[in-house]
Amino acid sequence: MKKEILKLRGLKVHFPVQAGVFNRVVGHVLAVDGVDLDIFRGEVLGLAGESGCGKTTLGKAILRLVEPTDGEVKYISQDDDETELTSLEKKDMDPFRKKLQIVFQDPHSSLNPSFTIFGSLQDPLKKFGIKSKEERRKIIGDLLEAVNMRREYMDRYPHEFSGGQRQRIGIVRALCLEPELIVCDEAVSALDVSIQAQVLKLLMQLKKEKNLTYLFITHDLSVTEYLCDRIAVMYLGRIVELCDSEDLYNNTLHPYSEALISAIPVADLDKQTKRIVLEGDVPSPVNPPKGCPFHPRCPKATDICKTEVPTLKKYSTNGNEHYASCHLIDLPEIS
Amino acid sequence: MEDKNNIALSVRDLKTFFYTNNRCNKAVNGVSFDVEKGKTLCIVGESGCGKSVTAATIMQLLPTLSRIEEGEIKFQKDDKIINIEKLEKNGKEMREIRGSDIAMIFQDPMTALNPVYTVGFQISENLKYHTNLNKKEIREKCISLLNDMGIPLPEKRVDEYPHSYSGGMRQRAMIAMAMACNPKILIADEPTTALDVTIQAQIFELMDKLKKENDTAIILITHDMGVVAELADNVAVMYMGNIVEAGTADDVLRRPTHPYTKALLESVPVLGRGKNQDINPIKGSTPDPYNRPIGCQFAPRCNWQTESCDVMPEITQINETHQVRCHKYEQFFEKYK
Numbered sequence: 001m002k003k004e005i006l007k008l009r010g011l012k013v014h015f016p017v018q019a020g021v022f023n024r025v026v027g028h029v030l031a032v033d034g035v036d037l038d039i040f041r042g043e044v045l046g047l048a049g050e051s052g053c054g055k056t057t058l059g060k061a062i063l064r065l066v067e068p069t070d071g072e073v074k075y076i077s078q079d080d081d082e083t084e085l086t087s088l089e090k091k092d093m094d095p096f097r098k099k100l101q102i103v104f105q106d107p108h109s110s111l112n113p114s115f116t117i118f119g120s121l122q123d124p125l126k127k128f129g130i131k132s133k134e135e136r137r138k139i140i141g142d143l144l145e146a147v148n149m150r151r152e153y154m155d156r157y158p159h160e161f162s163g164g165q166r167q168r169i170g171i172v173r174a175l176c177l178e179p180e181l182i183v184c185d186e187a188v189s190a191l192d193v194s195i196q197a198q199v200l201k202l203l204m205q206l207k208k209e210k211n212l213t214y215l216f217i218t219h220d221l222s223v224t225e226y227l228c229d230r231i232a233v234m235y236l237g238r239i240v241e242l243c244d245s246e247d248l249y250n251n252t253l254h255p256y257s258e259a260l261i262s263a264i265p266v267a268d269l270d271k272q273t274k275r276i277v278l279e280g281d282v283p284s285p286v287n288p289p290k291g292c293p294f295h296p297r298c299p300k301a302t303d304i305c306k307t308e309v310p311t312l313k314k315y316s317t318n319g320n321e322h323y324a325s326c327h328l329i330d331l332p333e334i335s
Numbered sequence: 336m337e338d339k340n341n342i343a344l345s346v347r348d349l350k351t352f353f354y355t356n357n358r359c360n361k362a363v364n365g366v367s368f369d370v371e372k373g374k375t376l377c378i379v380g381e382s383g384c385g386k387s388v389t390a391a392t393i394m395q396l397l398p399t400l401s402r403i404e405e406g407e408i409k410f411q412k413d414d415k416i417i418n419i420e421k422l423e424k425n426g427k428e429m430r431e432i433r434g435s436d437i438a439m440i441f442q443d444p445m446t447a448l449n450p451v452y453t454v455g456f457q458i459s460e461n462l463k464y465h466t467n468l469n470k471k472e473i474r475e476k477c478i479s480l481l482n483d484m485g486i487p488l489p490e491k492r493v494d495e496y497p498h499s500y501s502g503g504m505r506q507r508a509m510i511a512m513a514m515a516c517n518p519k520i521l522i523a524d525e526p527t528t529a530l531d532v533t534i535q536a537q538i539f540e541l542m543d544k545l546k547k548e549n550d551t552a553i554i555l556i557t558h559d560m561g562v563v564a565e566l567a568d569n570v571a572v573m574y575m576g577n578i579v580e581a582g583t584a585d586d587v588l589r590r591p592t593h594p595y596t597k598a599l600l601e602s603v604p605v606l607g608r609g610k611n612q613d614i615n616p617i618k619g620s621t622p623d624p625y626n627r628p629i630g631c632q633f634a635p636r637c638n639w640q641t642e643s644c645d646v647m648p649e650i651t652q653i654n655e656t657h658q659v660r661c662h663k664y665e666q667f668f669e670k671y672k
Contacts, residue, residue, distance in 0.1 A: 193560075193603050194598065200604075200614065226608075264606050266605055267561045281501045
């Protein structure tokens, strides 16, 4: 039976835009604008979309690294205790920080260059009650070995490592408190292809060993297909399609996902398809278009798309739940 | 390939070395390839394999601590053949070629445009030095170039500064700049790495159009095998300063013969193959360029390494178009027969 670990309800993150002499607020960047999402225990949920669609902000809002403007993030523990995270005091948030961790995008800027690896990694352990240095060294050493690095590396400085190694150190940092959910924010995007494969394999192996849940944020849909059980596609701060990863490729419902998939270059001469070229750029999230946010670029847009905002509706493809927000879907809606 | 008239640029045994801290980095170590008119050559490889240095060498845009050590870069201009490597770096002849006959699109449009000049000014610079057009004609040409690139309201946009352009538009402005003088060769150094896939698709569409309409030869530098499959006519795979395998896209992608090419193709998940596809990372990481393995550069990471790999393998011509630099290519190639 699938059990939720996180429930997001109407999550919004709006950043104020200030201008003028008195820094008056002249508008808001609607980075995340009403996201409902359930993350189940033990799954890999992919979050895909172009840059600026709010996927990183959503990941950070879950951990309260940016404060959500509105909405709920509910954490459900293994004993079915629900806790609402967004209303907690900073101090009360601590025990949940232990359970929810993040691997950052850029391995070059996410490690402090003036600390050794052990120096950087021991802080969270200290904070969560591991008093003896010996024990801390042992935990970090064991984890370094788990990601195929040598134990001695913990006394080196970040500049001595290559990009792939640093990313693995980032993973160790996320793992050292034995979390339940890890948000991987473009964890492999900055790496070379051969190193990328190493890190992907490692993430899958760790998931099996430690029974982890991943929220895998990426713009690369070929990686999500390989890695994820379910995929959510975001556009301008909203989820436009959410379904099993296979269904996203075989039974695409939303025209944006369709265009996104067709635009990905495929390294296989037999699988070349016609590119659907979208016109223009992603509109500004300060002033999103009326109606369906995708309609100015959508090749299929009709009049209703210009006026009415579509909501995320439930459909069924291949017997699986399939959510999409588009006016033009022919399938019967399931309640 | 025999048809000499079809070849726009021919590079033979090119060596570019960098000298820093009293050490020598052989960034490009004996590279040969031909670029045909109206065709796309993709140079693929991981970071640090020398693909960008090759491009910079052709443009004579190398930094001060490096020089072309050996080799020939023959550029066919009208009916003359010009040896680019013999020209003075900032001499008159080189400056005539750079920008007008051979143009380049850089990787990062955010940094390659000058923020204090308007986009129109930056495009017109090229036209000012390489053509005899007057001010008014130059401006018209700029507008029509931006229009060709699909930038909306070009009459207005031409006077705007790069900061008001989005990433995709900046890259298109860069292409407009490169295409201003109808170059015979366009070198694109990872033109879409910094862009989203939907914008990438727009740029590729544009490059395809230019190739067909103007018969431009394109050298596309990339690390993405997917891009190669979509755009390339010919492919050269580089590793640590050498071309390890070259041939038509068909040769290299369907019948990869060098272990490195095979490994590269196996290490990326391919869209549409589902969850059960197997990806195999390449073991180890690229060696330190100052402390290279002797012999075959890929040997320490190769699954088929033997003693014979201590000697650098020669380039072997498998068939008319397909060449490979590996001792054991036969054993891989036989499988495809």
